[in-house]
């Protein structure tokens with residue numbers, strides 16, 4: 001879907017506001033955030049490849065291509081957590097998620113991810129403004145559990161650094177050409193865990209850079 005000029009304007013206004021509010025935050029604050037989001041991973045067929053954009057010069061390198069979709073390939077939905085210190089838990093969501101399921105995923109995975117990532121006292125949780133996340137019951141649940149939540153600008157998926165991790169994950173997984181959905185899930189879990197901490201750290205650093213530039217999105 002193409003963004004209309006009106007939407008882009010609103011988007012930029014929101015980001016600008018967000019950037020202004022966070023301009024003075026020390027960089028360490030951003031290192032103490034757990035980012036989260038969901039993604040859909042397609043199961044691709046075995047042969048024939050298509051290019052995936054990465055960087056200008058690496059475009060044609062075979063390692064940056066992913067196989068094209070075969071009919072009936074199917075897909076899986078994943079929910080993941082990460083911080084500047086590395087990747088946290090990755091969970092496969094098998095049903096259409098509702099508020100209750102969302103809270104269950106949080107209760108089973110957020111704290112273990114925070115512990116594994118050795119988050120410092122006062123760490124903050126980020127999720128986007130999907131209705132499942134902002135519903136009263138979820139807000140109350142987060143409050144009751146004393147989780148601090150980052151106020152997130154609406155309609156700004158590009159700002160979430162996890163989007164770039166999803167892209168990284170999809171490229172790595174596709175290279176292994178999983179044969180079926182079970183294999184796809186296993187490979188996703190393995191590859192997610194293997195993403196180097198430096199990649200995560202750089203994404204968070206890039207965000208501080210975006211914020212310092214008043215919310216203008218720059219290329220990673």
Ligand SMILES: *[C@@H]1O[C@H](CO)[C@@H](O)[C@H](O)[C@H]1NC(C)=O
Pocket residue numbers: 178179180182183
């Ligand atoms: C899925 O693929 C894996 C690896 O290629 C294979 O070992 C496994 O038997 C397959 N499972 C099914 C259900 O086809």
